Amino acid sequence: MLRTCRLSSKFGSSFKISLSRAYASVAALPVTVTKSKAGITVVSVEDSAPASSVSLVVKAGSREEGTDNIGVAHYLKNFAFKNTSARTAFRTTREAELLGGFLSANLARENLILSAEFLRGDLGYFMEILSDIVFKTKYEQHEFPNIKESVNFERGAAAAIPEVTVMNAAHSVAFRHGLGNSLFADDATKVSNSSDVKAFANKVYTAPNIMIVGTSVNHGELLNLTDSLYQNISHAIPSTPIASKYFGGECRISIPGDSHFVLAFSGAPAGTSDYAALQILRFLIDGEKGTKWGEGVNVLAQRASKLDDTKISFFNAGYSDAGLFGVHISGIATSVYSAVRSAVEQLKHAANKISKDDFARALAKARFNAAAAYETRASKTEIFGNQILFSGKVTTVTEALTQFDRFKVEDIQSIAAKVLKCKPTAVALGDVSALPYSDSLSL
Amino acid sequence: MSYPTLYNTVKNSRFLYGLLKPVANYYASLVGHRQLGLRYDDLMEDEIDTTKEALKRIPSKEQDLRNFRIRSAYQLSLQHHILPKEKWTKPEEDVRYLSPHIDNVVEEEKEREAFDAIKVVRR
Numbered sequence A: 001m002l003r004t005c006r007l008s009s010k011f012g013s014s015f016k017i018s019l020s021r022a023y024a025s026v027a028a029l030p031v032t033v034t035k036s037k038a039g040i041t042v043v044s045v046e047d048s049a050p051a052s053s054v055s056l057v058v059k060a061g062s063r064e065e066g067t068d069n070i071g072v073a074h075y076l077k078n079f080a081f082k083n084t085s086a087r088t089a090f091r092t093t094r095e096a097e098l099l100g101g102f103l104s105a106n107l108a109r110e111n112l113i114l115s116a117e118f119l120r121g122d123l124g125y126f127m128e129i130l131s132d133i134v135f136k137t138k139y140e141q142h143e144f145p146n147i148k149e150s151v152n153f154e155r156g157a158a159a160a161i162p163e164v165t166v167m168n169a170a171h172s173v174a175f176r177h178g179l180g181n182s183l184f185a186d187d188a189t190k191v192s193n194s195s196d197v198k199a200f201a202n203k204v205y206t207a208p209n210i211m212i213v214g215t216s217v218n219h220g221e222l223l224n225l226t227d228s229l230y231q232n233i234s235h236a237i238p239s240t241p242i243a244s245k246y247f248g249g250e251c252r253i254s255i256p257g258d259s260h261f262v263l264a265f266s267g268a269p270a271g272t273s274d275y276a277a278l279q280i281l282r283f284l285i286d287g288e289k290g291t292k293w294g295e296g297v298n299v300l301a302q303r304a305s306k307l308d309d310t311k312i313s314f315f316n317a318g319y320s321d322a323g324l325f326g327v328h329i330s331g332i333a334t335s336v337y338s339a340v341r342s343a344v345e346q347l348k349h350a351a352n353k354i355s356k357d358d359f360a361r362a363l364a365k366a367r368f369n370a371a372a373a374y375e376t377r378a379s380k381t382e383i384f385g386n387q388i389l390f391s392g393k394v395t396t397v398t399e400a401l402t403q404f405d406r407f408k409v410e411d412i413q414s415i416a417a418k419v420l421k422c423k424p425t426a427v428a429l430g431d432v433s434a435l436p437y438s439d440s441l442s443l
Numbered sequence B: 001m002s003y004p005t006l007y008n009t010v011k012n013s014r015f016l017y018g019l020l021k022p023v024a025n026y027y028a029s030l031v032g033h034r035q036l037g038l039r040y041d042d043l044m045e046d047e048i049d050t051t052k053e054a055l056k057r058i059p060s061k062e063q064d065l066r067n068f069r070i071r072s073a074y075q076l077s078l079q080h081h082i083l084p085k086e087k088w089t090k091p092e093e094d095v096r097y098l099s100p101h102i103d104n105v106v107e108e109e110k111e112r113e114a115f116d117a118i119k120v121v122r123r
Helices: A002-020 A072-078 A089-098 A123-136 A141-159 A162-175 A194-204 A219-229 A273-285 A299-306 A333-352 A356-372 A377-391 A397-402 A409-421 B007-012 B014-031 B049-057 B060-078 B099-116
Strands: A031-035 A041-045 A051-058 A102-107 A112-119 A210-215 A249-254 A259-266 A311-318 A323-331 A425-430
Touching (some): A031 A219, A041 A219, A041 A377, A051 A123, A051 A377, A072 A102, A072 A112, A072 A141, A072 A194, A089 A102, A089 A123, A089 B099, A112 A123, A112 A377, A123 A210, A141 A162, A141 A194, A141 B049, A162 A249, A162 A323, A162 A425, A210 A377, A259 A333, A273 A311, A273 A333, A273 A356, A299 A311, A299 A333, A323 A333, A333 A409, A356 A397, A356 A409, B007 B014, B049 B099
Parallel strands (some): A041 A210, A249 A425
Antiparallel strands (some): A031 A041, A051 A112, A051 A210, A259 A425
16 A cells, blocks of 8 residues: 555656656767768667667668569578678577677568677677678578578468468558568569579668668777778669559458458658658557556547457558558457447547547657657667668657657648548458458448 | 698699699599499498588489489499490599588588587686
8 A cells, every 4th residue: 555655656746747847858869870981871879788789771671572583582581690601600600699699680671680789899790790691691502491491480470470461461452562572481482592592682782772770889989890891892773662652452361260450541651740640640549558457548449448359459650652551450350340440430530520638648659659669779770770771861769759749630630531531451361251341341 | 521631732733733643543543433424422421421411402403413323333333334435424524513512511510519619718
């Protein structure tokens, strides 16, 4: 009892402070951006944390694949940290382990992120490991069957997660090519040997395509290492990908188990003002609760807690030249059906009327979400990498927070109306006989 | 392979190369594998783990050709025949298609053993 009292009093006082001083506690992180001699952009954040990370953010996501080498980005990801002319894959792993480092490769739709996380002081070693991937990977044919096995394993593991399947399908329906390419190489891929992967690697590992993002590292040191390690980088200017176009449409996949439904619309490119507005709209009608207890505040959250095991969550995916805004609903087919109807209702309602209170709540959530994205090493790397790739400059936390200030209720209403005008993307997964069609949703 | 070798010394010296090359050629024809249509690397024992691993690394077409050569050599040996001279493996065809892979595997195993027995010195 005493504890609860103390907690609540603490909460009250801090709440007062936060009301009187709007985000004064957000210290501006010193973000430095420099071009190296070879033309590679080097970004670093000095937040004096004991663990550092360095990542290569390469414009080599599934979007860069063509019809002749679909799936190759996934293979390239799995060729990272394999045999190089400097070290074997085994040596790389063991040495990284001895230094207490952590190596990882992540593929997104627009970029491939090769990361090393380590203790301060080991920067030189891990920079070398990362540059060896670019320059010295052997792409040996006898490694290919193992790579293929891991690619197939990852595809299988992803296929077992309906959320991933449904979002992948939504992207392919919405954008068809480019952003619509699957993140996972399937069996029909034309990538049949390591030289296909090597050809793709030579195409994407070029100076304008690569960025080096360091967190908690000395910028000068990072820059010097980049200068010396990347002298021989290719300067070929990459072909600009075909501009994304939103199509929309319907996709129905019948599988046993729970049902999933994604209803999506054309969103806005990341970093634009429309994207920020959509972010507010997202949190305005999102059906996820902020706390474990209670029924949630807005209509959809209450609806979701009434229908058992049903989740209603809005998403707002932003890319360099397009975006996808929508809702993902999961649960038993019949509850999904009614939840989709309520979600559409709420979206339409938002286009007409938004109360001041709801708007303030959505704004706070959107701000928190933006600030939280600057928290971890991985998310910082991704944020800065994407910002440089998309617009050529970084947005600091303060800028990310103040961008929400200019919006009024009417802006959100108009963006909701604008979203509803485009042709919807609908993906039904699960018991498709009981799931709605997009044209039956009275959009 | 892991035996001391003077191969590079001999190859780089014109005198030694000129002196020993005819001997090497004579030895190669003495071994007799070429008369059966085999290549020297076909004689590597494939029961050994390193060779097994190396065999996995050569292209499957190369593996098939190797198996075919070994089978026809067995057949010839069974019949106490050798090939007519024009069908013998020519010296330029007798390439070491497997040994580089075997060397790699041996190196990798050594590396693995070295790491397993490593003593880490913290600075």
